[in-house]
Amino acid sequence: MKKIFSVLMMSLFVLTACGEVSPDGRPETASPENPFGGEVIRMGYIGPLTGDAASLGQDEKATLEMWLEQNPEIDGKKVEIVYEDGKCNGQEAASAAQKLIAINKVQVLLGGLCSGETLGIAPIAEQEKVLAFSSFSTSPEITDAGDYVFRNAPSDANSSTVLVDLVDQYSKIALISQNNDYSAAYRKALQDKLPGAGVELVVDEAFNSGTTDFKTILQKVKDSEAEALVLIPGEVSPGGFIVKQAAELGVELPMFGGDVLSGTEFFDIGKDATEGIKIVIMAADESDSVVKKFIDDFVARNNREPSATAFMLLNWDKMNILKQAITEVGYDASALKDYLYAMEGFEGIGGLSKFDKNGDVSLTPGVMIAKDGSFVLLSEDDENIVESEESEDEEGFDE
Amino acid sequence: MQILLNGLIVGSAYALMGVGFSLIYSTVRYFNLAYGVIAVWGVYVLLFLMERFAVPFPIAVFLGALVSIVFGLGSYVLLFRPMYRRKSSPLVIMVASFGLLIILQNFASLVWGDTTKSVSLSDQILKGYEFFGMFITANQLAIAVTAVLMVVLLELFLQKTKIGMAIRAIGDNQELTKVLGIKTETIILWVYVLGSFLSAVSASMYALEIGVKPTYGVFFVIKAFIAAIIGGLGSVRGTLLGGLILGIAENFGVYVFGGQWQDTVAFVLLAVVLLWKPEGVFSKRRLVSIE
Numbered sequence: 247m248k249k250i251f252s253v254l255m256m257s258l259f260v261l262t263a264c265g266e267v268s269p270d271g272r273p274e275t276a277s278p279e280n281p282f283g284g285e286v287i288r289m290g291y292i293g294p295l296t297g298d299a300a301s302l303g304q305d306e307k308a309t310l311e312m313w314l315e316q317n318p319e320i321d322g323k324k325v326e327i328v329y330e331d332g333k334c335n336g337q338e339a340a341s342a343a344q345k346l347i348a349i350n351k352v353q354v355l356l357g358g359l360c361s362g363e364t365l366g367i368a369p370i371a372e373q374e375k376v377l378a379f380s381s382f383s384t385s386p387e388i389t390d391a392g393d394y395v396f397r398n399a400p401s402d403a404n405s406s407t408v409l410v411d412l413v414d415q416y417s418k419i420a421l422i423s424q425n426n427d428y429s430a431a432y433r434k435a436l437q438d439k440l441p442g443a444g445v446e447l448v449v450d451e452a453f454n455s456g457t458t459d460f461k462t463i464l465q466k467v468k469d470s471e472a473e474a475l476v477l478i479p480g481e482v483s484p485g486g487f488i489v490k491q492a493a494e495l496g497v498e499l500p501m502f503g504g505d506v507l508s509g510t511e512f513f514d515i516g517k518d519a520t521e522g523i524k525i526v527i528m529a530a531d532e533s534d535s536v537v538k539k540f541i542d543d544f545v546a547r548n549n550r551e552p553s554a555t556a557f558m559l560l561n562w563d564k565m566n567i568l569k570q571a572i573t574e575v576g577y578d579a580s581a582l583k584d585y586l587y588a589m590e591g592f593e594g595i596g597g598l599s600k601f602d603k604n605g606d607v608s609l610t611p612g613v614m615i616a617k618d619g620s621f622v623l624l625s626e627d628d629e630n631i632v633e634s635e636e637s638e639d640e641e642g643f644d645e
Numbered sequence: 646m647q648i649l650l651n652g653l654i655v656g657s658a659y660a661l662m663g664v665g666f667s668l669i670y671s672t673v674r675y676f677n678l679a680y681g682v683i684a685v686w687g688v689y690v691l692l693f694l695m696e697r698f699a700v701p702f703p704i705a706v707f708l709g710a711l712v713s714i715v716f717g718l719g720s721y722v723l724l725f726r727p728m729y730r731r732k733s734s735p736l737v738i739m740v741a742s743f744g745l746l747i748i749l750q751n752f753a754s755l756v757w758g759d760t761t762k763s764v765s766l767s768d769q770i771l772k773g774y775e776f777f778g779m780f781i782t783a784n785q786l787a788i789a790v791t792a793v794l795m796v797v798l799l800e801l802f803l804q805k806t807k808i809g810m811a812i813r814a815i816g817d818n819q820e821l822t823k824v825l826g827i828k829t830e831t832i833i834l835w836v837y838v839l840g841s842f843l844s845a846v847s848a849s850m851y852a853l854e855i856g857v858k859p860t861y862g863v864f865f866v867i868k869a870f871i872a873a874i875i876g877g878l879g880s881v882r883g884t885l886l887g888g889l890i891l892g893i894a895e896n897f898g899v900y901v902f903g904g905q906w907q908d909t910v911a912f913v914l915l916a917v918v919l920l921w922k923p924e925g926v927f928s929k930r931r932l933v934s935i936e
């Protein structure tokens with residue numbers, strides 16, 4: 247009896263321990279050819295190259311590679327980027343940062359992508375006096391993450407304000423979020439701001455990473471008096487499953503969400519049920535010729551559309567900001583940090599970037615709507631369509 | 646009632662998954678942790694056939710399951726059988742199966758990618774049907790019908806065919822069946838065929854709900870494992886009920902305590918069963934220690 251019991255417990259332990267095993271822990275690039283620095287500007291990238299957020303990480307990597315092809319040198323020095331997989335996870339990102347700083351001797355860490363990654367990197371960057379510069383992490387917690395931590399993606403403190411403005415026409419809403427750094431911070435911001443806007447949270451559910459079956463959570467939403475559903479998953483695929491299963495269960499509420507939903511898997515899983523969902527996101531105006539050129543180049547190079555275009559534009563801007571900074575003050579993290587705080591404002595393709603005393607950017611997110619399998623900027627017409635569809639709603643759409 | 650229905654349907658997928666796991670265990674007496682990832686490979690083949698050659702879903706499920714059978718038999722013949730013959734302990738074989746799980750999972754991410762891929766019966770999301778105030782979706786219906794069908798076929802196979810009876814006999818007493826002249830070796834191969842087939846079919850059906858990705862192998866084998874232990878390892882009917890109980894408990898857990906407690910409910914259930922009735926709730930046998 248004892249023996250079988252110990253075998254059972256042992257196997258259980260092995261099974262739970264192996265959770266998410268990812269195939270690729272090794273660096274994307276081999277060890278540095280030039281360990282003494284010299285004429286090479288070497289930066290490190292940390293983002294989810296495998297796992298649930300991999301579609302975003304791979305697009306970010308492709309964007310950086312594209313930039314590098316067009317800007318192989320800064321100030322006559324060769325630029326190199328070493329890519330590491332942060333797996334959308336603070337711990338993995340922290341070890342990647344240690345490796346990049348200790349072995350590859352980088353002065354700048356590009357990333358993380360997920361807020362958890364950036365929060366994992368931040369203390370190391372701070373201690374080692376290395377710049378960490380994210381173009382994707384939006385958690386409000388990053389604001390206080392340290393002097394060396396910058397981001398040109400707007401904080402969710404701004405995003406949640408825009409989202410609250412979007413849903414304040416309803417008196418009762420349901421919120422489904424995930425148990426991770428990004429979602430938890432966003433959820434807390436909504437919990438704080440919604441009562442002030444006169445909106446009551448009648449369902450407030452957080453699911454664990456790896457959850458795929460949301461029918462019972464959705465049943466709770468259905469049983470409640472919620473007039474709208476807000477989705478703040480921390481990864482793309484759960485968002486798709488929620489929307490799909492909601493449609494199957496006949497949950498016909500207007501839906502709103504965070505920027506994570508903009509990954510391509512969302513439409514692959516959610517299909518036609520995604521139509522009309524509005525997300526608060528750093529939005530790219532695809533009618534703009536510069537933006538259009540970026541997308542065309544991206545498609546030509548990678549044979550796929552970028553998944554979260556706006557953030558890819560921010561990555562592009564980040565590289566140009568860094569290029570300008572390095573040209574001005576050289577490749578040294580402390581000098582770059584001082585330069586960025588003092589920078590007057592950089593007009594990039596993602597908008598005007600200027601950093602405040604916390605390393606947060608001045609940009610505000612916009613609203614996009616899902617239409618025929620992709621997110622487009624919300625236009626006046628869409629608002630009218632939404633209003634006529636939701637004819638029971640007496641109030642107009644105020645935004 | 647709706648929660649009960651959701652639980653029953655998810656539970657029926659767990660149950661099918663668990664039965665295959667349990668059957669394999671009952672004949673070879675070791676835990677095969679690669680069991681779930683072999684099913685995942687079947688689902689990927691199904692998806693490939695549907696997308697590339699527009700093979701209809703039921704046929705694709707069958708063909709995918711055939712690939713899983715090849716993987717299952719391959720794992721036994723090339724890895725487990727040599728170890729088994731060398732009298733390796735069940736613990737050692739289990740560790741080897743864990744290694745195989747990692748290899749097959751990484752191989753799957755290499756070939757098929759890491760992202761979640763959706764498997765669906767149609768290009769549009771189908772709204773469910775309402776009856777007696779409850780909602781059942783097209784996918785849920787497909788899962789439930791397949792599960793019932795598979796269970797009936799399995800019961801007929803185990804009760805009416807010679808091979809089925811031999812499988813049950815080995816489950817009861819392997820030494821005695823050898824004495825009686827039954828070729829245990831052939832029967833174990835049959836069990837691998839059956840187990841791999843059941844796991845691939847249940848994973849394919851469940852994939853309609855949750856899609857597929859390489860790491861699901863771990864998820865599937867955990868559910869199979871818990872269902873089998875709750876119901877009684879080696880007992881087909883017990884495992885079926887174990888799967889249903891697990892599905893229902895998880896769904897009530899989510900409804901009552903909230904989404905983040907789903908896994909906790911499953912493991913608390915497992916711990917309670919292990920403490921109170923380690924031989925399984927529905928097992929008539931008492932446990933004897935394994936060699």
